[in-house]
Every structure is written in C-alpha cells, then in structure tokens.
C-alpha cells in the first residue's frame with residue numbers, strides 16, 4: 001500500500017502508528033507540502049482534496065486519517081482496536097470526532113496562523129485550546145484509556161494530537177488525567193517511536 005505523508009504531520013503519524021499496531025506494511029511516499037507537491041496533477045488525480053495522509057491500496061484511495069486508521073484495523077482484522085460492540089464503538093467514534101473537530105481543530109486555530117502566516121497569538125484561541133484539553137481531561141476521569149480500559153484507535157488518534165500540543169510547549173501538567181494517559185500511551189501505543197521521530201520534525205517549525 002502506498003502512503004503519501006510527511007513525518008511532521010499529526011494525522012500522518014496517527015496512520016503510521018495504526019499501521020504498526022496492525023502489522024501493515026506502508027510503502028512511504030514523502031510528499032513535500034512546502035514545495036506544493038500535493039497540488040500537482042499526479043497527486044490531485046489520486047486525491048482531489050489534496051491532503052495527506054492518503055493511502056492507496058491497489059485501485060482504492062482513501063484519506064481522512066481516522067477513516068484510514070479504521071480501514072487498516074478492519075482490513076487486518078485487529079478488532080480489539082475498534083470493537084464491534086455498539087456502545088464501545090460509539091464511545092470510540094465520539095472520541096475520534098472530538099479529536100478531529102475539537103481538540104486538533106483548536107490547536108490548528110491557535111498555532112497555524114502564527115506558524116504559517118506570521119500572525120500574532122490570539123489569547124481567545126489559546127483559551128479555546130485549554131477548554132478542549134479540559135474536556136479530554138474530564139473524559140479520562142476513571143478511565144485508563146481514551147475510550148475505556150483498553151487501547152483503541154481513539155488513543156492512537158488522540159496521542160498524535162496531544163503529543164503535538166506537547167511539542168508546541170503546551171503545558172499538559174495542568175491536566176493530570178491527560179498527562180498520566182500520555183505517559184501510558186508513550187509506552188503502550190505500537191509505533192510510538194515513529195510518532196516521536198515525526199514530532200522531532202514538527203518541532204523544527206517552532207525554531
């Protein structure tokens with residue numbers, strides 16, 4: 001399977017950790033967004049939305065990291081990462097949508113204008129990030145992992161986001177449940193070393 005990615009990208013790292021968890025071999029295809037490679041017709045033919053991560057499995061192309069993670073889990077039969085039980089799956093989905101629509105989104109809203117448009121920091125957007133992280137801290141009350149007592153795709157997606165907050169200097173110690181969960185994920189999420197290598201790349205944007 002071809003995998004179009006950049007190592008610093010959080011959603012790409014989530015897919016790479018999922019691939020490690022299910023034992024999928026990804027044929028890595030580095031796509032340099034800074035050089036506009038995602039806008040070239042070779043790539044827009046595959047993905048008209050021109051975003052990474054993008055997975056190509058034969059004649060099937062898929063993007064949106066969380067959809068790609070779930071596809072890999074189902075293709076490789078690792079049901080424990082996305083159990084079929086309706087309630088368990090519903091909580092995992094809630095966490096995944098929270099990650100995409102709220103936690104990662106608030107990070108992007110605050111940091112991206114500063115990183116990519118040299119805009120000044122907006123304190124209201126920083127508060128929105130704090131509120132989002134506070135929600136996640138509450139979800140983790142009495143729960144070892146993001147969606148219960150075992151590791152699921154929700155943890156893989158969320159740890160890509162939370163490690164990105166951490167890399168940007170966001171203080172996680174104010175969120176004790178998140179901080180504890182983050183330390184646990186570092187040692188239990190398969191392929192976390194790949195995430196760390198990507199984080200090291202991402203940090204260069206802050207230099």
Ligand SMILES: N[C@@H](CCC(=O)N[C@@H](CS)C(=O)NCC(=O)O)C(=O)O
Nearest residue numbers: 009010011050051052053064065066
């Ligand atoms: N929600 C998407 C976000 C994908 C995304 O925005 N990727 C960025 C890189 S991190 C990208 O490819 N940007 C290029 C563009 O939007 O044209 C996911 O989780 O896969």
